Amino acid sequence: GQQVMQIPQYQHVQEGEDFTTYCNSSTTLSNIQWYKQRPGGHPVFLIQLVKSGEVKKQKRLTFQFGEAKKNSSLHITATQTTDVGTYFCAGPRANNLFFGTGTRLTVIP
């Protein structure tokens, strides 16, 4: 069945360092979505990418959708303590959204 894997599973960075998480799907996706879940919180929608090779930016966050529409990445420049949380990618499968395994980001002040 469809699998969406993310690497790394965990990442510890010093505040100010950059961070990247990668998302890989076993199948081609019509779109990819990214969510952030703060510790003890719920997933919050960040962005949706639809086009092959698409790149979108939100302040310090850069999202990219691969040319084959099977992988994606999220890059955070100069991390801040407010970036702490787990970042999930998610892709559609039938009538549901299938979440990746997530990358838990810890930012050390």
Added chain:
Amino acid sequence: ETGVTQSPTHLIKTRGQQVTLRCSSQSGHNTVSWYQQALGQGPQFIFQYYREEENGRGNFPPRFSGLQFPNYSSELNVNALELDDSALYLCASSLEQGASRGGYTFGSGTRLTVV
């Protein structure tokens, strides 16, 4: 404030009991999806409701059932609770069925503990 309201926020049940969780979708959203999130895991799709009908189901047994009401609010029912059902249950509403446009708006979840 997410616009999606779930109740209760926390619940403790005994193995074998039944539980009902409730969700009010965001205004204007006609589709509700339910997810189970075990500690340290990603959300796992349970089922989706669109126009009061089940519109897709994940790999969960029949003792997980649901309803959607005319006002698009929804319930998740779990019968014969097992210890492994302990998890955060998330409700997500969206503008349309499936997952092709826009993002899901999640509620704060119900933390269920089965003892």
